[in-house]
Amino acid sequence: MPEEIKRLEERLSDFGLAARLGALRELVGRAGAGEVELPEPTGMVNVHFHTFFSFHYRDWSPSRIVWEAKKIGLDVAGSVDFDVLDAMDEMFAAGDICELRTNVALETRVFAHDFAGKEFSSPGEPGVLYFMGTGYTRLPEPGSEAEAILDRMRAGARARNEAVLERLRPVLAPIEIDYESEVMPLGPSGSVTERHLLGVFQAKAEALFPDEADRARYWAERTGLSADDIRALFGDTAKFRTAIRAKLMKRGGPGYQQPDETTFPPIADVVRMTAAIEAIPCATWLDGTRAGEEDAGKLADWFVGLGCLAYNMIPDRNWNLKHAAEKELKVRKLGEAVAAARERDLIFSIGTEMNNYGQKFVDTFAAPEIAPFWDDFRDGAYILYGHTLMQRAGGKGRMSPWARDAFGSDRAAANAFYLDVGRRGFPPAAAREALSKLPEDCGAEAIRQALSP
DSSP states (O other), X not given: OOHHHHHHXXXXXXXXXXHHHHHHHHHHHHHHTTSSOOOOOOSOEEEEEOOTTTOOTTOOOHHHHHHHHHHHTOSEEEEEEESOOTTHHHHHHHHHHHTOEEEEXXXXXXXXXXXXXXXOSSTTOTTEEEEEEEOOOXXXXXXXXXXXXXXXXXXXXXHHHHHHHHHHHHHHTTOOOOIIIIIGGGSTTSOOOHHHHHHHHHHHHHHHOOSHHHHHHHXXXXXXXXXXXXXXXXXXXXXXXXXXXXXXXXXXXXXXXXXXXTTSOBXXXXXXXXXXXXXXXEEEOOOSOSGGGSSHHHHHHHXXXXXXXXXXXXXXXXXXXXXXXXXXXXXXXXXXHHHHHHHTTOEEEEOXXXXXXXXXXXXXXXXXXXXXXXXXXXHXXXXXXXXXXXXXXXXXXXXXXXXXXXXXXXXXXXXXXXHHHHXXXXXXXXXXXXXXXXXXXXXXXXXXXXXXO
């Protein structure tokens, strides 16, 4: 790769937004001049990229994610960050610059009072599950209940991180860490995760114990692992941090505290916040092996009853497995979950996260284990983009009063319409301009015609 292109790509994750977007515009210009080859869209999608606004293991910004998606021919790229919508405006701007369909989502952990005794997608934590909203296009109105809920989510994430650090202080001594000055600056908007804490722990130990043997003894004394085992991990950041996190922060470790109904927001709060700004409440599913997820149909019905119209899955973690028995079980459970979602006309939201080391950029949809679901997964990404386009262009997204009037409770008809819009509505900026010229009370057919070639 020419050095100048590499330099521009590195600038895509600068903490200054103007620098990121400026570098992206220059890269697109150089692609137009033939200096970078951009393929035709391949039909591949990933609407579950975490960004550096929460944690991305390569520290990629929304601009970098959109550029990389363009470089390999993704049709749709979507961001997902924990407890914040800080990536939203940049995802849309980058999508316009690169002429790529984009979507924005938010992920959090919630408490489900209806199932306080069952395990879901957060192993070992009954009543706690991961949950999402997707298709966000704006922030809540100032002073609204939705704004208060979103603010509490951000504040709650910080409080949980600080509590972990406080519990670990006596364990980490003589290392000392200031959360405000040493941890928060690792995220461009101050929104950080446990994985950022791990990075600080690692860097501080390297500074305090430059000798490898001394450093290995330090970590061995605090984790219960042998110094030899620790030293063998020093050359692999991913494995080292995973081991330290498992021993210090996860269940049984000194930094861990069993969550209860006060630790995370009630699931109903996140649904209300999401629906209030006409985004789409989105259920999440891990692997179907725990009591709360065991019955795919019952779980899907509960999510639909809460108001969910979309269903998030991470296919790669359910088929790309080494052990045959585990793989057989999880592929079967994935099929059951997909079937339950199909039967209820839920919108599929899928991706590979990249919020842990080594995760791939996009799933292998040609794999025989998930090839039968490929149309569902791709179409779900198009539907989410179609909703996003309609909501940004004139407030006619899937959760809008316009959609309720047009489709009522017919989820299949609504999905078919937004799928069509998602396919036709390209490139994004031109599609929004075409839609903005329509009268406010226009119908579905007029929208289709406006987006026709």
